[in-house]
């Protein structure tokens with residue numbers, strides 16, 4: 001970062017942020033153990049300020065640098081967008097015939113029933129039909145037997161999700177896709193850095209989506225990324241990201257027919273560009289990623305140890321051998337035979353100052369938004385997703401040492417279980 005005089009402001013910004021942090025800590029906040037904590041400091045703010053004071057705010061060189069750094073770390077060509085949902089949307093549209101892709105309106109795509117809804121909406125918006133697949137309540141990820149059973153004559157693709165940082169068994173999924181000639185794409189919005197047998201998730205299919213929302217593994221406040229190993233597909237995404245405008249391609253083609261190369265449109269498209277402020281944030285955050293992972297893993301280990309005595313009543317999501325989890329949060333499932341319900345436990349935690357959430361949508365099929373798609377969306381019985389819906393919840397997992405506060409959370413759980421038995 002270089003902007004005349006800007007470095008003089010840095011200590012001031014740092015002081016302001018530290019004093020705001022102190023005020024927040026002293027203030028009576030509703031939760032002493034919130035879902036997420038801010039992970040950025042004055043360095044990220046200074047990067048954003050630098051873009052503002054140098055009048056370089058629209059997508060430009062910082063975006064390109066962040067894309068290159070992200071792509072070389074996680075293994076592919078990266079295209080940044082303004083959210084994880086936009087990344088899902090660009091993949092869905094990028095695969096459509098009208099963008100030069102292999103899928104057509106009406107083709108069926110399978111998608112897990114417990115996920116963030118924009119993963120499903122993007123498929124429906126792109127004109128595909130979708131079928132919800134059940135999940136395994138132990139891993140929270142797709143139930144492979146149900147996945148294979150639901151492959152029908154119109155199925156052309158699988159839109160997978162690695163929920164809560166937990167990698168799906170990618171050997172099995174790849175084998176299913178290869179045997180049935182299905183296109184695979186991955187939603188990795190909750191799982192940056194997770195690996196299957198030493199390979200980063202997000203690199204097993206045509207493309208993958210990542211989110212940099214505030215509470216995610218790294219943040220650009222709002223923001224997302226698409227990763228692909230197919231350069232031609234990456235170019236298509238660059239067109240879709242910005243109006244279908246040739247100017248955004250790495251290698252714009254020659255145009256004729258009296259068109260001005262500055263205003264030539266090669267495809268349909270959206271405007272889901274990120275700003276340089278977000279990309280600058282991302283560059284700094286990416287540098288912090290490995291340190292964040294150490295803290296997340298340390299906190300997850302505390303949770304695993306503290307829950308061992310309660311295995312019969314509450315279980316943490318299980319990670320398959322071969323999987324390296326990139327813990328997004330601490331997802332817990334109350335056993336159906338436990339002497340208390342999920343709702344009783346979460347009410348106790350909430351009243352005691354621990355913020356909780358359901359496992360994302362629970363069973364997506366149970367939401368009002370699902371109505372009205374008719375034959376475009378197939379929903380069958382989803383017993384695994386129902387189990388997660390009724391018995392699952394999560395608490396935060398912070399990328400900072402929080403042994404003390406996390407220890408207090410588990411003291412509360414110990415006391416609650418002792419008083420319920």
Ligand SMILES: Cc1ncc(COP(=O)(O)O)c(C=O)c1O
Pocket residue numbers: 083084085086088115116118119161187188189190211212213223224
């Ligand atoms: C699995 C999954 N997919 C997609 C998204 C959408 O990301 P964003 O909030 O950046 O739009 C999220 C958001 O949390 C998510 O968890």
